Amino acid sequence: MDFIDSVIMTRASVRSFTGAGIPRETLLRIAKAGMAAPSATDVRPWALMIVSDRPKLDALNACLPYAKMLDKAAAAFVVCGDPHKDENVAPRFWTVDCAAMTENILLATHSLGLGAVWTAVYPDEARMESVRGILGIPPRIMPFNVIPVGHIAGEAPAPKDKYDPAALRFNSW
Numbered sequence: 001m002d003f004i005d006s007v008i009m010t011r012a013s014v015r016s017f018t019g020a021g022i023p024r025e026t027l028l029r030i031a032k033a034g035m036a037a038p039s040a041t042d043v044r045p046w047a048l049m050i051v052s053d054r055p056k057l058d059a060l061n062a063c064l065p066y067a068k069m070l071d072k073a074a075a076a077f078v079v080c081g082d083p084h085k086d087e088n089v090a091p092r093f094w095t096v097d098c099a100a101m102t103e104n105i106l107l108a109t110h111s112l113g114l115g116a117v118w119t120a121v122y123p124d125e126a127r128m129e130s131v132r133g134i135l136g137i138p139p140r141i142m143p144f145n146v147i148p149v150g151h152i153a154g155e156a157p158a159p160k161d162k163y164d165p166a167a168l169r170f171n172s173w
């Protein structure tokens with residue numbers, strides 16, 4: 001099977017983890033895959049935090065209403081944007097660039113047989129402020145999302161068939 005069939009088409013959000021740990025080298029491999037993402041004019045207006053400290057994962061869990069799977073996650077990637085990385089491009093494109101990094105992280109994690117899910121932080125100001133406080137993130141940096149990762153508990157969730165011919169156009173609308 002090629003990358004499309006084996007990785008892209010089989011990925012699904014994982015919200016149930018065993019609690020087992022993930023080696024630091026594996027987390028670093030995933031982080032590198034995240035940073036391999038494209039970004040507008042290659043500015044890379046991001047910073048990536050890896051959180052494996054249990055009290056911090058629990059504190060994130062407490063302030064993020066839809067990230068309860070953090071309780072058994074091995075770690076979490078916190079994708080952050082830096083809108084001030086440059087004057088012109090980063091302020092306009094940091095969210096798009098962070099989304100590209102996020103998708104790379106989700107696919108890399110899945111390709112290693114591990115589970116992950118994008119949980120929302122940006123644009124909720126209260127969540128962003130809570131995440132900043134827990135992780136010591138400076139005010140100019142924008143916490144974009146939290147991606148709990150871990151070993152999948154039970155059966156891996158089946159991917160949804162999202163192909164929608166009605167959402168596809170050839171050459172004109």
Ligand SMILES: Cc1cc2nc3c(=O)[nH]c(=O)nc-3n(C[C@H](O)[C@H](O)[C@H](O)COP(=O)(O)O)c2cc1C
Binds near residue numbers: 011014066159160
């Ligand atoms: C911007 C964004 C925010 C999301 N926030 C959450 C969240 O807070 N908690 C959660 O469990 N899933 C969250 N998700 C995951 C979506 O629910 C999930 O991707 C969607 O239901 C499609 O399912 P799939 O990822 O299994 O294909 C988010 C996804 C995106 C793109």
